[in-house]
Amino acid sequence: MSAARSISNEFNSYHWFVKLMMMLVVVGAVSAIIRFVFGLGATTNLSDRYPWGLWVSFDIVTAVPLAAGAFTLGAIVHCFNIKKLEPLVRPAIVTGFLGYSLVCVGLLVDLGQPHKGWHVLIHWNLQSPMFEVAMCVLAYTTVLFIEFLAPVAEKFGWKLSIRVLRWFELPLVILAASISTLHQSSLWTFFVIAVDKLHNLWYNPLLPLLFFMSAICAGICIIILEAISCHKWMGQPNEDELLATLIKILPWTIGAYIIVRILSMIFLGGRPVFDTPVMTWLFAVEMGVGFILPFIMFSRMSIQNNVRFMGSAAALLIFGVIMNRFNVSMFGMMDPNEIYFPSMIESLVTLGIIAAHILLFVVIARHFPIFEHHTEPEEHPLPAYSRS
Amino acid sequence: MSKVNIKKGNVFLIDLTKCTGCRGCMVACKQWNQLQAEETDFFSGEGYQNPRSTSEHTFTLIKFREYEKNGKIEFSFYKEMCMHCDDPACVSVCPVNAFVKTPEGPVIYESDLCIGCRFCMIGCPFNMAKYEWSKKLPLVKKCDGCYSRIKEGLEPACVTACATAMDYGPHDEILKMAQQRLKQFPDRYLDKIYGKDEAGGTGVFYLTSEPFEELGFDTVTKRALPSYTWPALSLVPATFLTVGAGLSALTWITNRRERIEKEKNEKLDKQNSTESKEEQI
Amino acid sequence: MTNHWNDIQHSDVILCIGSNPAENHPISFKYINKAIDKGAKLLSVDPRFTRTSSMADHFAQLRAGTDISFIGGMINYILENNLIHKEYVVNYTNAAFLINEDFEFKDGVFSGLDAASFSYEKDSWTYQFDSDGKVLRDDSLKDPRCVYQLMKKHYSRYTMEKVCEITGTDRKNYMAVVETFCSTGRPDKAATIMYAMGTTQHTYGTQNVRSYAMLQLLLGNVGIAGGGINALRGESNVQGSTDYALLYHILPGYLAVPTYANTNLAEYLTRWTPTTTDTQSANWWGNTPKYMVSLLKAYWGDVATRENDFCFDYLPKRSGNYSYIKLMERMQRGEFDGLVNMGTNPIVGGADSNAIGKGLDKLKWMVSVDLWETDTSVFWRRPGADPKTIDTEVFLLPAASSVEKEGSVSNSGRWAQWRYKAINPPGHAESDAFIIDQWVKKLKELYAKDGVYPGPITDLDWNYGDGHEPDIDMVARECNGQFTKDMVIKGKSYKKGEQVPSFAFLQADGSTTSGNWLYCNSYTEKGNMMKRRSLEDPSGMENYHNWAWCWPVNRRILYNRASVDLNGKPWNSKKPVIAWNKISRKWEGDIPDGGWPPMNEEGTKSPFIMIPEGFARLFASGLADGPFPEHYEPMESPAINAMSAQQCNPAVMAPDNLDNSGKYPYVGTTYRVSEHWQAGAMTRNLPWLVELVPDMFVEISHELAKKKGLQNGDMATVTTVRGTIEARTLVTGRLKPMVISGKIVEHVGMPWHWGFNGLSTGASANTLTAAVGCANTTIPEYKAFLCDIEKGGSQS
C-alpha cells in the first residue's frame, strides 16, 4: 500500500463533518494566502468608511468573549471552589486556548503591517485600549497555553511537569481571570472612542462593564453547548448534572447584565435611541431573542431540567452576544448610503478559522485526556435563585 | 496677518464665507505631497465635487453643497482636512504611538511604527485617517499639516495657494482673528467657531454663514476623545489588582474551608482507617 | 482695466457682470473680499448662478445677450431718480454737449444706416459747433439736443417692466441690484464693474462695455479709487500682447495699422492723428507722429531717415478685415498655404470649429508652437476626418513655458512685471523668442539672396546679442526707446544711446526710437522698472508705485484727474487717488493724467486726455453700431426684440448657418470652469485637474431635465444647426427657466474646454457656436446661440 493510498484511506475513514471542516480550513488558508499576496484593498470589502469588517467583528471582537469559558469556569471551580464543575475546566481551557490562538491568527491576517506586529511589545501606548488588549491577549494566551500543558503532560507522562503545573494551577487561574477581566472589558473600550459614530442604542460609557458581563454569560453558555455536543457526538460521558449546576449561575449573570444594560441606556445615553427603524429592530432582536428569552429559559430550568431546552437557551444567548458584538462593531456604525458586506475572501478566512477551531478541538479531545473525571460530585451550596 | 511661528502651536482658520471653491488648495496639496490623481467619472458630489471623499490620495477635499433655502439657491464649499486635534483620538488609540501631536501644531504620523490595525481610523471623530487600500503593505495616510514646511517656517501648501479663505498662525492670534470677525460682522457669520471646542479643541477653525450641518460638517462631541476611554483605561491596574486580590482571597477562603474539612475528614479517615485496620487485624 | 486689482478693495459696490471672477480670476477675490470686509456689497449678474454668485449679496439672473437692456434700465433709473453725480457729469463728460440736429434714432436704428452694407454713415453723429469751432454746450442739461436729454429720451424706453420682460430677471432681484449699484452716485461712494467675456462675446459686445462705461460716468465712478470699468483680461499676458499689437488693426501702443489709403507717412499721420480746436483739451493722441516715427526708427534703425519717410513704405498696409473669423473663412476657402499656431489651439477655441477643421485640411503646411500636442496640432486625427485625404504637412515645435524663460508679463491692471527664468526648458523646447529670432534670421538670409522687395526684411534693425536666444533685456530696452543722437530737451541734455526717460520726450524727427511708446519709461537709465519689487506704499492706497511698472508712465489709475473736483480736491478725501497741493502747486498721490493744474485754474486741461475733446463720451461717435448702446437680440435668439423692430445689430452681417426657425428652442451659452484652462491643452493633460473635472458636461435646470427625461450624469446630445455634441448632463438649481415676453426660456450651459486630444477628451462646445462677431471687434458670439438637447448619445 502506497503512502498516498494509506493517507486517502485514512481520510476516507473520517466522519463527513471532519472532512468538511478540513476542507474549510484548507480553503481558509488559501484565502489567507491570497489576502497576503494581493493586499487588503484588493481582497476585502474594507474601505475608509469601514476600516474594520468581518475579521475584527468576528475573529476578534466576537471570538474573545466566546473563548471566555476558560477563565470563567476556572474561577468558578477554583476560586468559588465549586469543585463538581471541575470536569468541565479542561475542555474550557482547550476551547479558550484555541480561541485565543486563532484570535491572534485573525489579528495577523487583519493587520496591514503584520510583520511589525511585535512593535506593540516595544512602543507602549498606555492610552490605547488596543495596546492594552494586545498585551492581555498575549499574556492570556500564554497563560492558557501553560494551563493547556497539563493534559499534554499527562498524556506524555511528564511527571515532574505535572507536579509543577499542579502547583501553578491556582495562581494561573487567578491571573487568567484578572487579565481576562481587563481585556474582555477593554475590547469594549475600543468603541467608547466611537462617540459620534456608534448608534446610541449601543454607545454608552459603561460599555467595558457590559462587555465583561456578557462575556461571562457567553463563556458559560459555550461550555454548556460544548459539553452537550461532546456527549452527543464524541461519546463523552453525560455531564448534564454538572451543567445543571452551571445554569444556576446563569440567570444571575444574565439578569445582572440586562439590568445594567437597560439602566445605562436610559440614564447614560442622553441622545435619541429609537430614531432609526433598522437599528431599533437589530436592538430588539439582540435583546429580546438573545438575552431576555434565554434569561427566562434559564431561570425556569432550575425547575424543569432538559438538555435540549438547556442547549437552545445557551445557543440563544450566544447568538445574542454575537449579535451584540456585530451591532457594536459593525451594524451600529453602518452608513445607510454605503453598506459593508464582507467579501468572499473575508468570509472564507473566517469560516476557515471557525473550522480550524472545531477541528483542532476534535483532534485534541481525541488524543489528550481532557475529559477525565477525577472528582466526586459534591453538594455545594449556591445562592438560590428566586423568581419572585 | 498671522504667519507661522514654530515656537508656538499653529492653527488654521478657514473662513468659508470667503472660500470660492476654486480648489487651488486641493491641487497644491497633491503637488506638495506628490499624491496621485484619482480616477473620477463625471462628478461624485453636488456641484462640481470630485473626488467623492478624502482618501489615501486626497488629503483635503472641497465639498460642494448645492441646495435651495428660502427660495434661494445656496452653493457652498467646505474644505475638509485633518483637524489636528489638540488631544487627538488618533494619537490616543494607536497601540504603537505612530501618531504624534507636535508642539508646532500638526499631528503627524510615523509610518515606521504603524502595525496597520486601523484603530486610528475608527477613533478619528472626523474620519480623516485614511488607508492605503491600493497597497499590499498599506499604511495610514492623512494631511500632516505640511509639517515639513512648518518646520521651515513656511505656511502649509494649501494655505499658500489659497487666495482668500485661509489663514495660518499661532493659536491665540488666529483665535483672536476669528473672534474679531464674528464680532465685526455679526450678520455675515453664524456665531460659532467650529473646531474651537469640537473634540476638545482642534487645530482647524471654521467660520461659516450657513449652519454647519447644512454644509456637511459632522456634529462632533465637545469632549476630547481620549477623555472617553481614559477613565476605563486608567482603571486597568486597579482592576487587575482588585480582581487578582479578590479572587486570591476568595480562593484562600474557599480552599481553607475545604482544607479544614479535608483535614477533619483526614483525621476522621485516619481514625476510621486505623479502626478498620484494627478491625482487619 | 482703468484701475487695477489691488484697487478693487476700495469699492463700495462691486458689480460682476459678464464675468465670473471666482472661477476665472480667483486671485481677484482677495481684493473683493478686502472690500467686503470694509462693507462693500458684491453683485453678480449672470445667466447662471456661479461660484461668484455664491459670494454675492445679490444675484440677478439674466438671459444671455441682454446686458444692454439690463444696464439700460439702470441708466433710466438713475436719470429718472436723478441719482447722477451732477458735478462730475457736467464737468467731465460730454453730457452737456449739443448734438447735430440731423442725428436721430428711430425704431432701433440710428440715423445713417446703410442696411445693405451693414454699416453706418456717421455724418450726423456729431456735436454742434459755434462759429469758432467750439462745441456748443448747455451746462443746465436742459437743452433737448444735449447728450443728457437725448440719452434720457433713449433710455426712458428701458422701464423696469420692459427690461425684465427682455432679460427675464426676477424684478425683486433686479431692483436689488439696481438700487445697490445706483446708490454710488455720491462723491463719497465708489462702484466698480468687473466684466469679461460674458460681456464682450456678443454681436454687440462693445456696446455692452459702452453701457457699463456710461453707467459709471453718470455715477461719477471713473478715475476714482475703487471705481472704473475693469476688463478682467484672459490669457496671463493678453494685456501685454494687445499692447504689443496682437490684433491685426493695431501697431504697438495702439497706433493704427496703415491702410491702402495711407500712401505715405504724411497721409498716414493726417488720417490717424486726431485734432481739436479746444485749447483746454490735451488731445494726447495728437502726439501720434512722435510715436509713429519713433516706432519706425525702432524697426529699421539707421536705415529709417526723414528722407525715406522713416521707411513708412516698409510697413504692410491693410486692405480689409483680417480678424480671426475672417482668416478662418479664408482658410476654409483654401486661400492660405500655411498656418502658424503660436500658442493657440483654434480647433477647440475657434467658433464653428467643424468648419475650422475643414479649413485646416486645405493647408499645405501647418506649424504649431506649443507646450503640448494640441488638438489643432493633430487635427487630422479628429473624429470624422479621414487622414488619407489630408495632405497638410505638420510641424510641432516644442515651446518653453512661462517659467522657463525671462521677460515681462502685463496683467489686467497694466502692470508690466518682470519674470525671471526659473528652470531650463525640457528636451528640445525653446522660447518663443528663440523661435522667432531663428525665423527672422533665416528670412533675412533668404530675402538677401533672392527676395522680392527685400528691404522691409533685410533692413530690419534686428540685433539682440550673440547668445543662443535673443537678449530679452535688449528687447526691453528697445521697447522703451533710446536717443539716436545727443539732445537737449526741456533744458536737460541726453546722450546718444541713452534710454528715453518717458514718452513725453519722444520726437517725430528721428532723434528717438521706441518700440512701444506706451512702455516708454519702463526701462530708463535707472534700469528696468519692471523688475522693481518694493512694497512701500506712502499713500496707503496700495498703489505700490515702486512695484514693477505700469503703463502709462507708471500711472496706476487711469483718468485720475476725474477723481478730484474742480479745485483738485478728491471727491472722497478718504480714498484719494491724487490731490492738488496748493502750496507746492503739484499733484500728490498717483502719477496724474498730466500735470496741469486743476480745472478751476489757468492752464488746465480737461481730464479725459485720450479723447480729442477731453470729455468722457456718453455719446460716442467712434463706434460702428451707434452712439448709444441699444438692445438687440443675439443672432440666434428665442425672442422677438421687444424694444424695436430691429431684431439684431444692423451693423453685423449674419452668416448663412443660423437657425431662428424655432427648431432649436434653448439658449446655448459657453463658459469656463476654474479647473480648466481655455482650449484645454494645459489642463486636460494634468491628472490633478482632470480628477477635479474629468469630462465635458452640459448644465441644465431641473425643469428642463424633467421635460427631457434627463438625470444627473446622463449622456445628452446637444445640437445646433452647425453641429452636434455629446456630453454628460449636470442637472442643477443654479440654472433656472425664465419667462421672456410670456414664454418660458431655458438655458443650456456648457464649458468649452474639451477637444479630442489629450488625457481627458470630450466634445468641443465650439462645434455648436456660430462664426459671427461683434460689429466693432469681431469677437465671436460664443455666449448666446440656439440649440436643442436630447437624452442619450452614441456613447450612452
Ligand SMILES: Nc1nc2c(c(=O)[nH]1)N[C@H]1C(S)=C(S)[C@@H](COP(=O)(O)OP(=O)(O)OC[C@H]3O[C@@H](n4cnc5c(=O)[nH]c(N)nc54)[C@H](O)[C@@H]3O)O[C@H]1N2
Ligand atoms: N480657470 C480659468 N480661468 C480663466 C480662463 C480659463 O479658461 N480658465 N480663461 C481666461 C481668459 S482667456 C478669459 S478671456 C477670461 C474670461 O473670463 P470670464 O468672462 O469670466 O469667463 P466665462 O466663463 O467665459 O464667462 C463669464 C460669465 O459670463 C456669463 N455669461 C454668458 N452670457 C452672458 C451674457 O450675455 N451676459 C452676462 N452678463 N453674462 C453672461 C457666463 O455664464 C459666465 O459665468 O478668463 C480667464 N481666466
Ligand SMILES: Nc1nc2c(c(=O)[nH]1)N[C@H]1C(S)=C(S)[C@@H](COP(=O)(O)OP(=O)(O)OC[C@H]3O[C@@H](n4cnc5c(=O)[nH]c(N)nc54)[C@H](O)[C@@H]3O)O[C@H]1N2
Ligand atoms: N465657445 C467659446 N469659445 C471661446 C471662448 C468662449 O468663452 N467660449 N473664449 C475665447 C477666448 S476669450 C480666448 S482667449 C480663446 C483662447 O483660445 P486659444 O488661444 O486657442 O486657447 P489656449 O488653450 O489658451 O491656447 C494657448 C496655447 O498656448 C500654449 N502655451 C502656453 N504657454 C506658451 C508659451 O509660452 N509659448 C507657446 N508657444 N505656447 C504656449 C498652451 O499650451 C495652449 O495650447 O478662446 C476663445 N474661444
Ligand code: SF4
Ligand atoms: S482629525 Fe482625526 S486624524 Fe486628525 S488629529 Fe484629529 S483625530 Fe487625528
Ligand code: SF4
Ligand atoms: S493603523 Fe497604525 S497608526 Fe493607526 S492605530 Fe494602528 S498602528 Fe497606529
Ligand code: SF4
Ligand atoms: S496642510 Fe498640507 S497636507 Fe494638509 S491639506 Fe494642507 S496642503 Fe495638504
Ligand code: SF4
Ligand atoms: S484655495 Fe481657498 S478659496 Fe480655493 S477652494 Fe481652497 S479654501 Fe476655498
Ligand code: SF4
Ligand atoms: S491661474 Fe495663474 S494668473 Fe490666474 S489667478 Fe491663478 S495664479 Fe493667477
Ligand SMILES: [Mo]
Ligand atoms: Mo480670452
